[in-house]
Amino acid sequence: xxxxxxGVVAIAKVNHQKDEIGEMVGYLRERLARETGCEAMIHxxxxxxxxxxxxxxxxxxxxxxxALLLIVGTWVFSSHAISAVNDLHIPFILxxxxxxxxxxxxxxxxxxxxxxxxxxxxxxxLYGSARDETNMDRxxxxxxxxxxxxxxxxxxxxxxxxKCMMMYQTQVNEFSWxxxxxxxxxxxxxxxxxxxxxxxxxxxxxxxxxxxxxRFDRIVWKYEPTGEHIGDDVFRSQARxxxxxxxLKEMYxxxxxxxxxxxxxxxxxxxxxxxxxxxxxxxxxxxxxxxCEADLPAALSMLLLSRLSKQKVFxxxxxxxxxxxxRITFFNCGTAPVSLADGSRPVEIWPNPDATxxxxxxxxxxxxGVDKRRGGCVRFDLENGREATILRVGGNDGTLxxxxxxxxxxxxxxxxDEVLGQRWPGFGxxxxxxxxxxxxxxxxxxxxxxxxxxxxxxxxxxxxxxIGYSCYDGLKKx
Numbered sequence: 100x101x102x103x104x105x106g107v108v109a110i111a112k113v114n115h116q117k118d119e120i121g122e123m124v125g126y127l128r129e130r131l132a133r134e135t136g137c138e139a140m141i142h143x144x145x146x147x148x149x150x151x152x153x154x155x156x157x158x159x160x161x162x163x164x165x166a167l168l169l170i171v172g173t174w175v176f177s178s179h180a181i182s183a184v185n186d187l188h189i190p191f192i193l194x195x196x197x198x199x200x201x202x203x204x205x206x207x208x209x210x211x212x213x214x215x216x217x218x219x220x221x222x223x224x225l226y227g228s229a230r231d232e233t234n235m236d237r238x239x240x241x242x243x244x245x246x247x248x249x250x251x252x253x254x255x256x257x258x259x260x261x262k263c264m265m266m267y268q269t270q271v272n273e274f275s276w277x278x279x280x281x282x283x284x285x286x287x288x289x290x291x292x293x294x295x296x297x298x299x300x301x302x303x304x305x306x307x308x309x310x311x312x313x314r315f316d317r318i319v320w321k322y323e324p325t326g327e328h329i330g331d332d333v334f335r336s337q338a339r340x341x342x343x344x345x346x347l348k349e350m351y352x353x354x355x356x357x358x359x360x361x362x363x364x365x366x367x368x369x370x371x372x373x374x375x376x377x378x379x380x381x382x383x384x385x386x387x388x389x390x391c392e393a394d395l396p397a398a399l400s401m402l403l404l405s406r407l408s409k410q411k412v413f414x415x416x417x418x419x420x421x422x423x424x425x426r427i428t429f430f431n432c433g434t435a436p437v438s439l440a441d442g443s444r445p446v447e448i449w450p451n452p453d454a455t456x457x458x459x460x461x462x463x464x465x466x467x468g469v470d471k472r473r474g475g476c477v478r479f480d481l482e483n484g485r486e487a488t489i490l491r492v493g494g495n496d497g498t499l500x501x502x503x504x505x506x507x508x509x510x511x512x513x514x515x516d517e518v519l520g521q522r523w524p525g526f527g528x529x530x531x532x533x534x535x536x537x538x539x540x541x542x543x544x545x546x547x548x549x550x551x552x553x554x555x556x557x558x559x560x561x562x563x564x565x566i567g568y569s570c571y572d573g574l575k576k577x
Contacts, residue, residue, distance in 0.1 A: 103166070103246035105131070105238070106159030107141040110152055110179055111172035120145055120172035120196065123229045127168075130235060136409075137239055140164060145172065149179050156183045166245035167191040168238060171211060174204040180211045184220070190245040190563055192238060195226035221565060237555070244559035247406045252281040255352060256402070258393045260289045260359030268543040269357075269394040272495040276399075279499055279564055284395060285351065289363040293370060295343035296336075307341060308334035311381060314437050318448045318475070327450040329475045330373070337377035337474065340364075344382055344389070355402050356382070359393040365451075365473065373474030374451050376433025380477045383411065384436040390414050390545070391434050396492045397545040404490050404547050407556045411436045413481070413548040417541065418520060421512050425534050425573075428511040429546065430525025433476045440479035440524075447478040449522045481508045481526040486574065488553040489528070493542025500567030502542045503557050505574050506530045530573030537571040 109124050124141065131139035140159050146152045156167055169180055169191055184191050193215065195208025205226065212224045223241050225234050262270055273284050312318065312334060321328035330336075344356060358364075358375060365374040382389040388405060390398040397414055405412045413436075415429035432451065440446045451473035481487075485508045494500050506528040513520030526548070530537065554570050561568035 101246075101250070102136055102138050103239075103242040104138040104140065104164050105166050105168055105242040106156070106164035107131075107139060107168045107170070108152060108155050108159070108183070109142070109145045109170040109172055110147060110175055110183075111145050112175060113147050119198070120170070123170065123172070123196065127229055130229070134239065137242060147175070147179070149176075149182055152179060152183045153186075156187060160187055160189050164189060165249055166242045168194060170194045170196065171208040172196045174207040177211050177214050181214060181218070184215070184222070185218075189249070190222065190241070192223045192225060192241055194229075194234075195224070197226045198228055221563060223559065223562075240556045241559045243407060244556045244563060247403060247556075248560060248563050250406060251354070251402055253283065254354035254402070255283045255285055256355045256357060256395060256398045257347075257351065257353040258284065258286045258357045258359065258395065259292060260363060260393055261286070263359045263361060263392040263394075266392060266394070268493070269392055269396065269545075271395045275495045275499065276395075279566060280399065282399065285353070287347065287351070289359070290370075291347065292340065292343050295346050296339045298346070299339040299342045301335060303342060304335045304338040307338035307381070311338065311377070312448075314446065315448050315477075316445045319450065322450050325452075327452060327473060329448070329450050333373055333474045334377070336373055337375070338381070340375060340378035341381040341385075344378065344387065345385075348387055355388040355390070355398045357390045357393045357395050357398040360391055374432065374476070376451055376474065376476040377448070380433045380435065380437060383414075383434055384438060386411070388412075389434065391431060392545070394543075394545050396543060397547065400490045400492050400545075400547040403492070403557075403560065404488070404549050404553065407553050407560070408488075408549045408551060410549045410551075411439055413439055413524075413526070414545060415525060415548065417544045417546065418525070419512060420534075420538070422534065424512070425530045426509055426512060426527050427530070427534070428513060428520065428525060428527050429548070430511065430520055430523045431545075432523050435477070435479070435524040437477055437479065439481060441482040443482075444480050448475045449478050450474075451476045452518050452522060476522060477524050478522055479524050480511065483507075483509050485550050486552055487528065487548050487550050488557070489546040489548045490553075490557060491542050491546045494567070498567070499564075500542065500569060501557055501561045502540055503554055503568070503570040504528075504530070504537050505552055505554055505570070505572050507574065528573065530571070531575055532571075532573065534573075537573070540569050540571070
């Protein structure tokens with residue numbers, strides 16, 4: 100996806116141009132050169148002539164800058180800065196030097212910030228010293244957010260099948276989302292996956308399946324209490340499905356899949372008897388983002404968080420609340436990439452439980468009995484005590500928003516007889532403060548997790564999109 104690229108332009112009066120501004124530019128050149136995750140274009144001179152400033156900003160935009168850092172180093176006319184950014188199509192940061200009276204006249208940047216706000220411009224205002232690492236951190240995170248916004252423009256989030264189990268929250272107003280995020284939402288039928296699977300040879304599928312099985316400490320072929328078992332051809336079949344999805348990605352230039360697995364991929368009467376859990380795990384492990392249940396907001400959440408963090412991400416359901424311990428347990432049948440597993444605990448494959456919801460299968464079809472060969476699902480835990488961020492995008496039009504939370508990973512809390520909670524990949528999150536604040540603002544049941552604190556980037560990204568942002572800080576007492 101490339102690196103965030105930031106353009107830097109400093110402006111100041113000729114007769115006020117003293118050493119501090121030049122030192123600031125020099126420091127930025129040296130400091131940004133150390134950032135392996137960012138590229139910088141820095142104009143070597145401190146500019147004053149209005150047309151020249153505007154030309155330089157346009158040049159940086161044309162050469163691929165994701166964001167612009169405009170430094171106001173002295174008292175200048177508002178137009179010096181405003182003309183430079185007024186016609187830009189990329190985000191920008193207005194930075195006010197504030198440490199010297201003559202050279203870094205703080206009031207100039209303040210009045211420019213006010214005018215830009217009155218004009219309805221969307222930007223970040225910072226002030227102080229470039230040597231302040233808090234400012235540098237915000238500059239880098241803003242550039243990363245701007246880079247992701249640009250990078251996902253016109254990408255395709257493809258649904259396989261239609262709306263799953265009447266889940267209204269998995270669908271979006273495509274007019275609203277296209278206008279805001281710039282992404283497209285093609286839809287392909289499940290039969291296209293099955294058709295592509297027929298083009299995959301046994302040898303090709305077996306090679307993928309054998310490599311995948313090596314990642315696990317144990318494969319439970321049969322669960323004796325219920326008779327559920329993994330069919331002999333499951334791994335070959337799921338590897339074939341994985342390779343079929345890869346072909347569809349290449350054929351249609353798909354960035355993210357949102358797959359309606361139930362019931363078409365979980366009930367034999369619909370044409371395929373194994374849920375797509377192993378194939379989905381393989382896809383996410385290979386970096387082909389895939390959400391379950393045709394959940395478009397979840398798919399976009401996965402795309403945004405994976406691109407911001409440059410990590411693999413975990414799609415999961417909110418499953419259980421332990422209010423007294425301020426913990427929430429999350430799990431999902433198989434979307435999580437196995438490389439996220441805590442290697443100190445067993446990583447397993449179990450028979451997929453007979454868990455297709457009643458509303459997912461026509462009652463008349465259920466009369467014929469249930470095939471206990473449901474395929475397999477991965478089972479693992481995350482490392483505990485890790486700082487994590489979760490995200491879900493919700494709403495349409497005026498209600499569009501990011502819902503974010505920060506917390507520590509902890510053990511999932513399930514009883515031994517809770518088959519789904521025990522058999523699927525999952526994790527717990529431990530929150531500080533009033534957990535009701537998080538729950539009351541949720542925008543669906545599927546959330547995306549990655550390690551680390553990405554709340555600042557997400558806040559900037561929401562601001563760039565002009566949508567709402569809510570973050571529950573479950574780490575605030577640390």
